[in-house]
Amino acid sequence: MTLPDGVERHAFDGETALATRGDPVYGEDTDGSWRRWNPHRSKLGAMLVSGMETGLTGGETVLYLGAAAGTTVSHVTDFAGPTYAVEFAPRPVRDLLDAARTRERLFPLLEDARQPEQYAHVVEPVDVLVQDVATRGQALVANRNAQFLRSDGRLLLAIKARSEDVTADPEAVFEDVLDTLTERYEVLSTESLAPYHDDHLGVVARPRRDGTF
């Protein structure tokens, strides 16, 4: 697996962990300017640790849906280029604003990811679409936001089974979501995010090139 530029394995008190360079945000371990990226608190972190081929190289333009308090998106901004962070709930956005204060290329938006027209006047086409929203209809959100992704871009999606249906078998939920995703995307790989996140599936996909397959 290749890590994007700006993400390294770094030793914190003898333990090796993923890290990026930037101002600390949520009380994570630091060593100089390196901040420990905890895969237990970040689905994208878990995708990187479990060796998924994310296609991230560093410096990309990113649209991050479901930024919450900015735990993951702060690491993303550390190694990526301009990063648009969309979050719907006002309370976590307070922390997101704090993370964005020292990050000039992080643009926080209090918007609903189910209504992309509400932020399409701000967000430019991006190389990477990261999605981690705990709502029903996760595939629908990804499909609606496909318009932001460049044709050679990547969707990095964490599907939360319990958000779709608490009682159904997670495998069946994943299948459903992946099936809906094929309307707009071609799925490249999937990986369970256990043991970091139970009943979550990491997905790497690219926009469907209509007519070419």
Place this chain on the structure above:
Amino acid sequence: MTDGWYAGLDPGDTAAGTTAIREGSTSAPDEWPSLAVEIGFAEDEAKYYELLHTATMAATEAAVQEQEGADDRQLVHAVRSMTDCEQTANELAERVAEWGESRSRDAGSGVEYARELAENEGEDAAGAQLQSLAQRVVDLDEEAARLRSYIERTAPAVAPNLAALAGPVLTARLLSLAGGLESLAKKPSGTVQVLGAEDALFAHLRGNAPSPKHGIIFTHEAVRGTHPEHRGSAARALAGKLSIGARIDHYSGDLRPELQAELDERIETIQARTEGEKQ
């Protein structure tokens, strides 16, 4: 052709930029940074991103502040005012109808009749008085509608889980009956179940009535849509989820959609009992 947030803006006008970010929308994204440089909004992309950072920070800060400024106390006052407006409008509408009957045989009734009357000029002094009174009814009815839309806008920010589970208006009524989000969060779910049925509850405690199965939550589809025989179970299940929702809303504030899914599942099971018995 779509427009970016900076269309028609002076780069130095931060307030206008903030408003444009918050209130603007467009059908599809575009290469906003390079377009901004092209039209001279920013001299280069670095400068554009600097302007964008300032504008998004200010816009998001303002949006958060507005949504958080709406606290549970404002919601409680709004829902009580809405109820007062509705009740007063109905009471006055009855008075208007009674008066109207004395003047015309085909007088109608209710707020709708008042609305009709308000549109016509009164023919004599009494008619003018009646028309003016009818106008008050219409005003009160419209005030109630405005209060309702305020509640619908702000309840999801004040109590996201409750608003998702119970809808904005029932959420506000529960907050009103409990006396705020904190006290609702501290009530056992059995109490939440009978909030609004205090008369029936105390009659029961005095020993001369059966225990009430539900209070204000009767207005929720999960209870009302369930066969009367199983409404007690449905009300208990709903109250359980609502009190969990209230606690998350008070102590953490993040939305947990799985609550809704769990409730739907439980209510489906309860409602299936009736169908099972029919067969």
